Amino acid sequence: AQKITQTQPGMFVQEKEAVTLDCTYDTSDPSYGLFWYKQPSSGEMIFLIYQGSYDQQNATEGRYSLNFQKARKSANLVISASQLGDSAMYFCAMRDAWGNTPLVFGKGTRLSVIA
Amino acid sequence: DTAVSQTPKYLVTQMGNDKSIKCEQNLGHDTMYWYKQDSKKFLKIMFSYNNKELIINETVPNRFSPKSPDKAHLNLHINSLELGDSAVYFCASSQDAGVGGRYGYTFGSGTRLTVV
Numbered sequence: 001a002q003k004i005t006q007t008q009p010g011m012f013v014q015e016k017e018a019v020t021l022d023c024t025y026d027t028s029d030p031s032y033g034l035f036w037y038k039q040p041s042s043g044e045m046i047f048l049i050y051q052g053s054y055d056q057q058n059a060t061e062g063r064y065s066l067n068f069q070k071a072r073k074s075a076n077l078v079i080s081a082s083q084l085g086d087s088a089m090y091f092c093a094m095r096d097a098w099g100n101t102p103l104v105f106g107k108g109t110r111l112s113v114i115a
Numbered sequence: 116d117t118a119v120s121q122t123p124k125y126l127v128t129q130m131g132n133d134k135s136i137k138c139e140q141n142l143g144h145d146t147m148y149w150y151k152q153d154s155k156k157f158l159k160i161m162f163s164y165n166n167k168e169l170i171i172n173e174t175v176p177n178r179f180s181p182k183s184p185d186k187a188h189l190n191l192h193i194n195s196l197e198l199g200d201s202a203v204y205f206c207a208s209s210q211d212a213g214v215g216g217r218y219g220y221t222f223g224s225g226t227r228l229t230v231v
Contacts, residue, residue, distance in 0.1 A: 035219045039156075045205065045222035089156055093219075099209065102148060102160040102171055103220055 002027045004092050004106035011111050013082045020067070021077045021109045023092030031097035034075040036066070039089040039108070048090075051075055053097065082113045118142050121206050121223035128196055129231055136191045136226045138206030145210065146170075147189040148220065149181060152203040164189050196230045203227050 003026040013019035025034065036048040051059045051066045059066040067076040075094075079086055092106040119140045128134050140147060148171075149161040162181045163171035169181065178194045189206060207220035 033219075037219070037222075043203065043227075044224050045207075045220075047219045047221070050219060091158065099146065102163050103207075103209075104160070105158040108156050 002029070002032070002094055002096070002101060002104045004094055004104055006092055006106035006109050008109045009107075011109055013079075013086075013111065013113055015084060015113055015115050016081055018078060018080045019082055019111065021079070021090050021092075021111065023075045023077065023106060025073050025075060025092070025094050027094065027096070029096040029101075032094055033097055034066070034068070035093045035095075035103065036064070036075075036077045037091045037093060037105075038086075039091065040085075041088070045091075049077065079111075084113050084115060087111060087113045116141060118221050119206055119208055119223040121204075121226050123226060124224060125227050125229075127229045127231065130196055130198060132196050133192070133194045134196060134228070135193070136204055136206075136228075138189045138191070138223055140187055140206075140208040140221070142208055142221060144208035144221070145186060146208060147183065147186070148207045148209070149189065149191050150205040150207060150222075152205060152225070154202070158205070162189075162191075193228075196228075198230050201228055201230045 005024045032053045034051045038046045049061045049064045051068045063080045065078045089108045091108045093103045095103045146165045148163045164183045167183045180192045183189045203225045206223040209220045
């Protein structure tokens with residue numbers, strides 16, 4: 001079974017600063033994918049970034065980067081230069097590489113960006 | 116064009132009623148899902164369909180019945196609604212598992228169900 005743990009229920013960050021949202025995972029699958037989603041107050045789920053377990057480099061997408069430490073089973077999301085519009089719930093999720101298991105989510109972290 | 120569309124967006128109904136939520140995707144994806152997001156924002160898989168075939172059915176009361184008339188549609192019918200069914204229900208779709216899981220899910224905008 002796969003499990004995602006997000007230990008930070010809520011985080012505050014000053015505008016223009018960087019922030020790291022923590023995510024640890026547990027799985028017995030040898031190949032897997034890790035995902036981050038953003039859910040603003042409007043409710044939609046927005047895909048941010050993906051990291052494959054065998055990817056050689058950490059994923060980056062604009063201001064988002066994923067600090068992947070396989071041995072520690074962690075996949076932290078780093079948001080650089082925070083903006084007010086980054087205030088939202090952030091979910092870490094994972095699935096096996098072949099889609100045999102559904103996307104499993106963590107409980108989320110609510111990020112608040114302060115002006 | 117909306118990739119994954121759900122209707123209705125809001126649904127308020129009385130206990131004991133039967134209701135349906137519709138979902139359609141125009142992405143050509145093979146697999147569709149229903150997730151439930153509770154009041155604490157936790158997202159939990161309910162069902163998964165691949166090419167109209169049920170492949171995942173988590174521990175969900177049998178009052179919930181998914182129906183997939185074709186691979187672009189996955190509807191959720193709920194019988195005898197209870198207060199505890201109040202939640203946001205998300206439909207999602209993904210490409211076939213064979214591509215290696217690189218692609219996440221595309222979610223619909225959610226249906227907020229309130230049972231009174």
